[in-house]
Structure formats: structure tokens, C-alpha cells
Amino acid sequence: MTDRPQSAGSASRPVSDFGLDDSVLPFAVEQLDVRGRVVRLGASVDQILGRHAYPAPVARLLGEALALTILLGSSLKIDGRFQLQTRSDGVVDMLVVDFDAPGRLRAFARFDAAGLADEARGQDLRQDLLGRGHLAFTVDQGHEAARYQGIVALTGQGLEEAAHQYFRQSEQIPTYVRLAVAQSVTAQGVSWRAGGLMVQFLPSASERRRPIDLHPGDAPEGTSLEAPAEDDAWTEAKALVATIEDHELVDPTLSSERLLYRLFHEPGVKVFEPQMVRDACRCSDDGVKAMLRGFSAEDRDEMVGDDGLIGVTCEFCSTFRVFDPKDFDA
CATH class of the missing domain: 3.55.30.10 (Hsp33 domain)
Structure with missing residues (x-):
């Protein structure tokens, strides 16, 4: 998890007093x-x-x-x-x-x-x-x-x-x-x-x-290692x-x-x-559909709401998606 900086090159750029966010x-x-x-x-x-x-x-x-x-x-x-x-x-x-x-x-x-x-x-x-x-x-x-x-x-x-x-x-x-x-x-x-x-x-x-x-884990109790x-x-x-x-x-x-x-x-x-x-969340309609296809038909039936649809909310971006259970019948 370390990196050596690349060469800064010869080009210079002005330094702003204001921070560059993100x-x-x-x-x-x-x-x-x-x-x-x-x-x-x-x-x-x-x-x-x-x-x-x-x-x-x-x-x-x-x-x-x-x-x-x-x-x-x-x-x-x-x-x-x-x-x-x-x-x-x-x-x-x-x-x-x-x-x-x-x-x-x-x-x-x-x-x-x-x-x-x-x-x-x-x-x-x-x-x-x-x-x-x-x-x-x-x-x-x-x-x-x-x-x-x-x-x-x-x-x-x-x-x-x-x-x-x-x-x-x-x-x-x-x-x-x-x-x-x-x-x-x-x-x-x-x-x-x-x-x-x-x-x-x-x-x-x-x-x-x-x-x-x-x-070392097997040293006598009370043993301490001297820090360099x-x-x-x-x-x-x-x-x-x-x-x-x-x-x-x-x-x-x-x-x-x-x-x-x-x-x-x-x-x-x-x-x-x-x-x-x-x-930027990486969730997508296709990704959620693939996840739902990984469940059994019985599990998907339990996900169906009162409106007859399956609703899924992404924990990361809070995007709510709705799917028709019939799309997974095949």
C-alpha cells in the first residue's frame, strides 16, 4: 500500500489558496x-x-x-x-x-x-x-x-x-x-x-x-521487546x-x-x-437482476410486496429499484 511518486516533470502550475475538493x-x-x-x-x-x-x-x-x-x-x-x-x-x-x-x-x-x-x-x-x-x-x-x-x-x-x-x-x-x-x-x-x-x-x-x-507468542510471561x-x-x-x-x-x-x-x-x-x-456507486439494474436470479423461486416469492412487485434498495446509494417477479419465471 505504498507508492513512489512519479516524476513531477518540468512543467509548473500556479498554487491556489483554495483547496481542490475531492x-x-x-x-x-x-x-x-x-x-x-x-x-x-x-x-x-x-x-x-x-x-x-x-x-x-x-x-x-x-x-x-x-x-x-x-x-x-x-x-x-x-x-x-x-x-x-x-x-x-x-x-x-x-x-x-x-x-x-x-x-x-x-x-x-x-x-x-x-x-x-x-x-x-x-x-x-x-x-x-x-x-x-x-x-x-x-x-x-x-x-x-x-x-x-x-x-x-x-x-x-x-x-x-x-x-x-x-x-x-x-x-x-x-x-x-x-x-x-x-x-x-x-x-x-x-x-x-x-x-x-x-x-x-x-x-x-x-x-x-x-x-x-x-x-513471538511463546515467550515467558512478562517478556517485553525493546523497540529500536x-x-x-x-x-x-x-x-x-x-x-x-x-x-x-x-x-x-x-x-x-x-x-x-x-x-x-x-x-x-x-x-x-x-x-x-x-x-459513484457501482450498482445497476442488471447487477440487481443478476443477484435476484441467484435466489430460489421460493425466496423471491417472499420478497414480493403487497403491490405484487419486488423492491430492492441499494445500501450504498439508496437507489430504489422495482422488479416484476414474472421476469424471473423462466
Whole structure:
């Protein structure tokens, strides 16, 4: 889930003070051996969250999941597919975000409305609503490539820390992630915005990474492993990224380039061509028909409503489709 930026070329382009919404901007800080991406989401995240009218705590969590999915999935090839999914015992017991390269995005959340209301009444509404379970990242490069899935346990931490834990355990690549979601109030109304930034330490000499050894599992109780000393360049990069405030990641008047310059103007930062993303569900009439044909005639009979038709609503985009049971008789 890493990518080396392509050559920036000799062409230059003006840097706007205003952020380019629904875009991913790759960058490199060569002096610190750091590569990364910045994602800024405007209309796409507002459409996804708005069409389901999620309560604010659920919307913020799904917005974070959208930003994280794009940061990770935007490194895929043109025909790749990346999915983030959680299953847990929390108030939000499922999150699903699909990213179809190069930029198609869809998502939904499943939550317990009564449980959310109980927490709100008890004034104990947690920032993390996931509870305990697991977070899975699935990569499908298509064609003959094998699918890859990485899983990390959810133990009450948020999505940022879960991503850090995943890279420590599975990828062994020093990675730091920042995520932010907020509502923007303008003359045009209230809308959701989301943003994120990911940096990864990718020195040419692999021994400079010095990954933390995983616990062997059969060591005597109480055994602890000493973490190796961090590379100075990575320590500096993390310290700089840690200074980002949430509002900087969602501010429409602050471009990704300006944000990166704020962070890395001393070591110097190089940016590359941005990649656009959009809200786009992959459901279709033919796809839903194929799904219905996979059921037995008895199962389809149970789906027929009082009007004598079968109604199907897409969980992602909320599109409602109606089918005549007679179309499946043959």
C-alpha cells in the first residue's frame, strides 16, 4: 500500500489558496525520505453522508473512514479495488467503504439508533463508536492477481490508531495518519467536509526502517521487546505532521499545497499531479437482476410486496429499484 511518486516533470502550475475538493495530492519530502498523500473531500463526502441523513457522530466516523480509504486505496493501479470494512460490537457495528481506482467512491454505515440515543442521553457519547471487533483492508488488483486482506483488531481505539497498528503489524512500514471531519457553514448552507494526510518513511536503505519485532507468542510471561531507536528523519517528519490541526485538513480556503508548505518548507516538499475522486456507486439494474436470479423461486416469492412487485434498495446509494417477479419465471 505504498507508492513512489512519479516524476513531477518540468512543467509548473500556479498554487491556489483554495483547496481542490475531492482530490488526492501525492507528495515527497526527499530530504526526510518521506512519501505521502493529502486528501480533501467536499461534495463527495457531503453527498454520501447526506443521502443517509446519518446522526452527526456516525457521519463523522464514516467521513474518517472515507478519507482513510482514499489515502490507502489511491495507490492502486487503474483497475484496482480497495475496501475498508469494520465488524464490531459497538453502536456502529459495520462500516463499508469501497474505492474503485482511479477515483470511484461509495460507503455506508450500519448503527444501532437506540444505542446511540442511550449514550447521548447518558452524556457518555464516545468519540469512538466502534467498540470491539476487527477492521479489514481488502485489495483486489483484478485479472489474475491474488486478493490481499489485512486485518487489525478493534479494541476501542479510533481509525487513526487502528491504521497505525495495521502498518506496524502487517506492512512493517513506518506510517503516520491524520484524519479530520467537520461541518462547514456557508451562505449556501451546511455541508460535510473531510480531510486526511498520510506520510510513510521509505528510505532507500531498508535497514534504516528498523521495524519493531512482533512478540513471538511463546515467550515467558512478562517478556517485553525493546523497540529500536527511530531514524532521526522519521522522528522529524512525524513531529511536523503531528502539528496539523483538524481545521487545517478541512478548511476550503487552505489548499493542500499551502498546507504541505506550512509543514515542510524547511526540508522542502515536492508535489505531483492530483488525482480526482467522486461519489459513484457501482450498482445497476442488471447487477440487481443478476443477484435476484441467484435466489430460489421460493425466496423471491417472499420478497414480493403487497403491490405484487419486488423492491430492492441499494445500501450504498439508496437507489430504489422495482422488479416484476414474472421476469424471473423462466
